[in-house]
Amino acid sequence: xxxxxxxxxxxxxxxxxxxxxxxxxxxxxxxxxxxxxxxxxxxxxxxxxxxxxxxxxxxxxxxxxxxxxxxxxxxxxxxxxxxxxxxxxxxxxxxxxxxxxxxxxxxxxxxxxxxxxxxxxxxxxxxxxxxxxxxxxxxxxxxxxxxxxxxxxxxxxxxxxxxxxxxxxxxxxxxxxxxxxxxxxxxxxxxxxxxxxxxxxxxxxxxxxxxxxxxxxxxxxxxxxxxxxxxxxxxxxxxxxxxxxxxxxxxxxxxxxxxxxxxxxxxxxxxxxxxxxxxxxxxxxxxxxxxxxxxxxxxxxxxxxxxxxxxxxxxxxxxxxxxxxxxxxxxxxxxxxxxxxxxxxxxxxxxxxxxxxxxxxxxx
Amino acid sequence: xxxxxxxxxxxxxxxxxxxxxxxxxxxxxxxxxxxxxxxxxxxxxxxxxxxxxxxxxxxxxxxxxxxxxxxxxxxxxxxxxxxxxxxxxxxxxxxxxxxxxxxxxxxxxxxxxxxxxxxxxxxxxxxxxxxxxxxxxxxxxxxxxxxxxxxxxxxxxxxxxxxxxxxxxxxxxxxxxxxxxxxxxxxxxxxxxxxxxxxxxxxxxxxxxxxxxxxxxxxxxxxxxxxxxxxxxxxxxxxxxxxxxxxxxxxxxxxxxxxxxxxxxxxxxxxxxxxxxxxxxxxxxxxxxxxxxxxxxxxxxxxxxxxxxxxxxxxxxxxxxxxxxxxxxxxxxxxxxxxxxxxxxxxxxxxxxxxxxxxxxxxx
Numbered sequence: 011x012x013x014x015x016x017x018x019x020x021x022x023x024x025x026x027x028x029x030x031x032x033x034x035x036x037x038x039x040x041x042x043x044x045x046x047x048x049x050x051x052x053x054x055x056x057x058x059x060x061x062x063x064x065x066x067x068x069x070x071x072x073x074x075x076x077x078x079x080x081x082x083x084x085x086x087x088x089x090x091x092x093x094x095x096x097x098x099x100x101x102x103x104x105x106x107x108x109x110x111x112x113x114x115x116x117x118x119x120x121x122x123x124x125x126x127x128x129x130x131x132x133x134x135x136x137x138x139x140x141x142x143x144x145x146x147x148x149x150x151x152x153x154x155x156x157x158x159x160x161x162x163x164x165x166x167x168x169x170x171x172x173x174x175x176x177x178x179x180x181x182x183x184x185x186x187x188x189x190x191x192x193x194x195x196x197x198x199x200x201x202x203x204x205x206x207x208x209x210x211x212x213x214x215x216x217x218x219x220x221x222x223x224x225x226x227x228x229x230x231x232x233x234x235x236x237x238x239x240x241x242x243x244x245x246x247x248x249x250x251x252x253x254x255x256x257x258x259x260x261x262x263x264x265x266x267x268x269x270x271x272x273x274x275x276x277x278x279x280x281x282x283x284x285x286x287x288x289x290x291x292x293x294x295x296x297x298x299x300x301x302x303x304x305x306x307x308x309x310x311x312x313x314x315x316x317x318x319x320x321x322x323x324x325x326x327x328x329x330x331x332x333x334x335x336x337x338x339x340x341x342x343x344x345x346x347x348x349x350x351x352x353x354x355x356x357x358x359x360x361x362x363x364x365x366x367x368x369x370x371x372x373x374x
Numbered sequence: 375x376x377x378x379x380x381x382x383x384x385x386x387x388x389x390x391x392x393x394x395x396x397x398x399x400x401x402x403x404x405x406x407x408x409x410x411x412x413x414x415x416x417x418x419x420x421x422x423x424x425x426x427x428x429x430x431x432x433x434x435x436x437x438x439x440x441x442x443x444x445x446x447x448x449x450x451x452x453x454x455x456x457x458x459x460x461x462x463x464x465x466x467x468x469x470x471x472x473x474x475x476x477x478x479x480x481x482x483x484x485x486x487x488x489x490x491x492x493x494x495x496x497x498x499x500x501x502x503x504x505x506x507x508x509x510x511x512x513x514x515x516x517x518x519x520x521x522x523x524x525x526x527x528x529x530x531x532x533x534x535x536x537x538x539x540x541x542x543x544x545x546x547x548x549x550x551x552x553x554x555x556x557x558x559x560x561x562x563x564x565x566x567x568x569x570x571x572x573x574x575x576x577x578x579x580x581x582x583x584x585x586x587x588x589x590x591x592x593x594x595x596x597x598x599x600x601x602x603x604x605x606x607x608x609x610x611x612x613x614x615x616x617x618x619x620x621x622x623x624x625x626x627x628x629x630x631x632x633x634x635x636x637x638x639x640x641x642x643x644x645x646x647x648x649x650x651x652x653x654x655x656x657x658x659x660x661x662x663x664x665x666x667x668x669x670x671x672x673x674x675x676x677x678x679x680x681x682x683x684x685x686x687x688x689x690x691x692x693x694x695x696x697x698x699x700x701x702x703x704x705x706x707x708x709x710x711x712x713x714x715x716x717x718x719x720x721x722x723x724x725x726x727x728x729x730x731x732x733x734x735x736x737x738x
Contacts, residue, residue, distance in 0.1 A: 013384060016404070017381045017384055017385075020377060020381055020404055020698070021381075021693070021694065021695050021696065022694075022696065023696040023697075023698040039406035039407075040380070040384055040404050040405075040406060041404075042403035042404060043403075274690060274691050274714070283687065288683070288684055288687050289684055289687045289688040291687055291688070291690075291692075292690040292691065294690070296660060296661060296714070297660060319652070320652055320653055323647065323652050323653045323655055324653040324655070326638060326655075326656040326658070327638050327656065328655075329385070330385065330386075331385050332385065332386065332387040333387075334384070334387040350638070350660070
């Protein structure tokens with residue numbers, strides 16, 4: 011995400027500094043300034059931000075105290091630390107939805123795994139750690155009382171299992187003037203094994219009423235958070251056709267990768283515009299798109315090797331983005347491919363071909 | 375050009391080193407490795423290239439002897455130094471067209487300005503320096519014998535003044551396997567004062583027969599040069615409707631900026647694919663485009679300031695590319711704006727608005 015944000019920032023001729031814990035992060039040698047440091051550490055984040063004009067994140071789990079101190083000293087921190095606090099803690103996030111009348115899956119908050127026995131929600135449920143969950147990590151399915159033993163023994167959200175039909179997402183941006191723009195709603199298909207997005211279809215094939223609701227909810231949330239920046243609002247459509255908010259991410263998001271090629275303004279550009287108090291621009295679709303996440307192949311770990319690139323490059327309207335991570339492991343996000351086509355069904359067909367052709371394996 | 379090529383190279387996860395004479399070149403702090411040095415100097419170019427896998431250029435006037443030595447030592451140098459030699463010298467370039475039966479404006483070669491008196495071509499003519507011309511520099515109009523005094527006293531091409539209707543360009547790429555792809559023909563409108571492209575329209579509004587000829591000529595030239603890489607073929611259409619080759623540039627070109635947003639594969643991506651021996655991909659137009667060069671405003675010199683950016687960012691389908699040059703001067707290329715629209719006429723109208731709105735001036 012950092013790398014793709016940088017690629018866009020260069021069009022705006024911005025002087026960007028990056029803080030990342032990994033010395034070989036994908037953007038380590040393309041950032042005008044790259045600093046290695048732990049973004050959970052107060053001092054590191056504070057010292058990094060002190061001499062900047064604007065600070066933003068592309069990963070939620072950052073030291074919010076440090077961001078708050080920077081904000082109090084007059085530095086523009088977007089998303090605002092107050093919004094970030096609500097989002098970082100999945101318990102607070104759920105309470106926020108409840109308080110604002112935003113439809114969300116039924117839930118209870120627990121402190122330890124023993125509390126699961128006292129729930130008012132019936133199994134099966136999902137347990138989600140309140141803090142530090144990421145990309146499927148920090149989520150457990152509890153199907154029967156036998157699973158409780160294996161549950162996280164930490165403050166968590168227990169959520170009723172959604173009877174879901176489709177997962178959708180709306181990206182919404184807001185600048186300091188309060189201008190708000192949403193991207194067209196997209197639809198996601200998950201890899202059931204890894205609990206990660208495998209395919210994304212833009213635009214979503216849902217009813218106009220569902221679309222309208224999804225778009226309205228995204229705007230309602232970013233406004234209620236009083237947030238400047240970019241917010242990805244992940245939602246379910248359940249078997250009754252209702253739109254239910256799952257969770258949000260206040261940063262560029264996997265469900266917006268296709269906007270680089272598929273929309274007039276990309277999620278990276280709109281974030282920069284929001285941060286810089288510029289007009290957000292036009293989020294319309296240029297052409298329907300399918301995004302395929304390139305996940306590390308099962309059974310391979312080590313130095314990444316990409317197989318099938320040539321075959322994919324022959325296909326019309328395919329865009330390969332390799333993130334430059336040196337090491338692969340099963341289901342690690344190593345890149346993505348976007349497929350543009352005037353016909354969404356044709357793009358879907360091409361996406362299946364890409365998926366079966368392009369593999370990230372490890373050096374032998 | 376270097377900066378935009380880098381932005382694309384990051385998608386391919388390439389390790390790029392840049393050699394540039396200017397320590398504050400637009401890509402100076404975004405290149406994984408940036409070396410300051412004169413690319414006309416043999417030793418500088420040779421030492422730079424020795425440990426590379428592939429060497430390319432984005433400016434013709436490079437030390438070809440050094441590139442030849444690198445090539446002889448097994449390094450892939452694209453465009454090949456032999457092709458570069460023909461192109462670098464406008465005299466050789468004209469002879470090349472003549473030898474290959476490629477239609478080109480009538481010309482004679484001269485050594486000194488005295489030779490102008492002995493010409494068989496009637497005035498008015500254009501005098502073009504055989505070497506080191508760039509962006510309108512190195513070209514003089516000789517309208518009457520009074521102008522001969524002011525002519526360049528150096529080896530030059532004297533060219534009959536074209537009775538031209540339109541200037542067009544075809545970008546053509548070729549990889550090591552000999553695969554060739556052209557981009558759709560585009561049309562250019564010049565700023566008469568600066569003799570530089572001000573607007574570019576894609577696709578060109580010409581007859582199907584003219585288009586076919588232009589496309590064929592581009593392919594013929596890159597094949598005759600036996601060149602790997604990207605070639606911009608600039609052509610005239612004269613008042614008889616004939617297509618005539620003006621000159622070529624063996625690198626990303628101003629007449630291909632719009633391909634970043636307007637075509638499935640951009641000129642930068644296709645060059646990388648050509649260099650890497652990959653399939654060249656599909657050059658089809660996604661949407662008609664107009665490109666506006668952002669030239670430094672007349673009467674301003676010094677630290678660049680951009681006026682009107684916000685107003686342009688409000689327009690649908692406008693993409694601003696600032697090159698990050700710190701200093702502006704009259705007619706210096708400071709950036710470009712691409713406008714996409716399903717309707718080329720609407721895009722043209724927007725382009726005129728962009729031109730009159732966005733100005734590069736200097737700090738007071």
